[in-house]
Amino acid sequence: MSSLPFNVDAAAPPPGGAGAVTPAFSPLYQQIKALILQSLQQGEWKPGEAIPSEMELAARFRVSQGTVRKAIDELAAENLVMRRQGKGTFVATHAEQHVQYRFLKLLPDTGDARVEGPAQRTVLECRRVRASADVARALALRSGDPVVQARRILSFAGEPTILEDIWLPGQAFKGLTAEQMAGYQGPTYAMFELDFGVRMVRAEEKIRAVLPDSEQAQLLHTPAGTPLLSVERIAYTYNDVPMELRRGLYRTDTHHYHNELS
Amino acid sequence: MSSLPFNVDAAAPPPGGAGAVTPAFSPLYQQIKALILQSLQQGEWKPGEAIPSEMELAARFRVSQGTVRKAIDELAAENLVMRRQGKGTFVATHAEQHVQYRFLKLLPDTGDARVEGPAQRTVLECRRVRASADVARALALRSGDPVVQARRILSFAGEPTILEDIWLPGQAFKGLTAEQMAGYQGPTYAMFELDFGVRMVRAEEKIRAVLPDSEQAQLLHTPAGTPLLSVERIAYTYNDVPMELRRGLYRTDTHHYHNELS
DNA sequence: GAGTGGTCTAGACCACGCG
DNA sequence: GCGTGGTCTAGACCACTCA
Secondary structure (H helix, E strand, O other), rough: OOOOOOOOOOOOOOOOOOOOOOOOOOHHHHHHHHHHHHHHHHOOOOOEEEEEEEHHHHHHHHOOOOOOOOHHHHHHHHHOEEEEOOOOEEEEEOOOOOOOOOOOEEOOOOOOOOOOOHHHHEEEEEEEEEHHHHHEEEOOOOOOOOOEEEEEEEOOOEEEEEEEHHHHHEOOOOOOOOOOOHHOOHHHHHHHHHHHHHOOEEEEEEEEOOOHHHHHHHHHHOOOOOOEEEEEEEEEHHHHHHEEEEEEEEOOOEEEEEEOOO | OOEEEEEOOOOOOOOOOOOOOOOOOOOOHHHHHHHHHHHHHOOOOOOOOEEHHHHHHHHHHHOOHHHHHHHHHHHHHOOOEEEEEEEEEEEEOOOOOOOOOOOOOOOOOOOOOHHHHOOEEEEEEEEEEOOOOHHHHHOOOOOOOOEEEEEEEEEEEEEEEEEEEEEEEEEOOOOOOOHHHHHHHOHHHHHHHHHHHOOOEEEEEEEEOOOOHHHHHHHHOOOOOOOEEEEEEEEEOOOOOOOEEEEEEEOOOOOEEEEEEE
16 A cells, blocks of 8 residues: 554654754654655645545554544645545645635725636737746756746736736646637636646745836836836745746736735 | 533524524634633733643633644634743744744845844834824724824835834824834834733735835935835734724835745 | 544643753 | 643544435
8 A cells, every 4th residue: 555654753864963963753643744745746636636535544554533634634724635524635726726816816906806707818928938047046947948938918807907927847838838828717727737737836926016118018008107016926836846937017006915914 | 710611502593593594513622712812812811921731721611631722723823822842832922923023024135034133113203193084994993083193114224115104093002102113122013012902913915016205205215216015004903803004115126025825 | 324524532642841 | 850732542423415
């Protein structure tokens, strides 16, 4: 079946190693979590599918249900799986998620959350290029490595609102076309899951206020001199591997970026 | 000692109530959590202090340690308390928090996180005024109710970087002075805890790109025409009671607003 | 009614902090 | 050495889903 975890250090470093005395105690449930994560990563269960029940996993790993439970609790807290009482635990997916556009924090100023429905996409460009230095750095590639670059406009209620440039590692996204970017119904990240097996798991954003150049202003139907929100996002798959760089310009005259702090 | 929870619905609504059939099942640990929250709210334990041990709370509420544990787990996840192994569980405070400025997401562009040290504060103004309509709405007051209004500049490494206008309910912040705003070392929210017993627990922000007027630009030493980040924050105490409206203008030429998505 | 996740308990032992 | 939170177990029962 599978490797059995031992109730000892996951990867016990030799005592007296270079520099610090790392305690390196790893609770059992963390080891189980790592094993489940590994299976997720290797695609043993596909996005949207159910993973084995807690009892099954407990039997497989030779631990109690409670230990598996705590492992899954953490995975659920990180949005990697979704629990549904009475049904099972499912691999998280950007497709059938109750919140469409999980990573998009732009909301219309009118309180009606997402009444405006899904965004209309206009793909302006999608082609293979060589990574510039900063793109390469963001994606952990080397300058000149192949990347796919796309540019598109998202419109809400007919109004162009977001202009995005997207860079993806060429290796993982071989054969991505403008038609694919435009044609897929639903979140682009769901398309990435289905067509390329790439699951975005978390992301970081750097936000600034900028003035668009004339081309950008024109594309967004915005008077020259109107400031825009610059949102640079790096999205990661499992193991903190960066798989997307996205530079967005958001109009904030009709929308705002919403953030919850705690 | 204290009221005992019952293993029944916390506040069982009469069946066949108006409209929906609310199931209204409340697990024991949620009831315990609510009771602990109530004690926090009533100031039974002050910020920074330890709350009773899990065993004590279990005895007090006549439940098992595991149930108390789960209640505290959730409170810790919401940053209302902090657990420290071997020491106890402590009421969260903005004062001695490992991350100073818990709600401030502006980071210097140079990777060195907070090397620049604490911000220098310049308080330009602090006086009692009557709430305008929009301030009143944000703070759940009535137009014309007394509020304290303050304006200040935060500088990092000598450079003015943030211009903030702050509105606080006059009732809870009676007697707040400019000296207090300027003099306190450490986060302003820590001062609110100490001097007014008001603990900010969570906040929401709406972010936009704007052009400052000439006064704002001058205060921030920024050339006219430089776009700024407009950050409108509403901070809440317990029970989602709004206790602060803050409108900030952030310079994003040397800093950026950083956000983690998951 | 069978199977799933969710709650609750009781008890044992471990890691940590401090006197 | 003691008290704290942290882990792990085993078993019972509950709530939800679906056939």
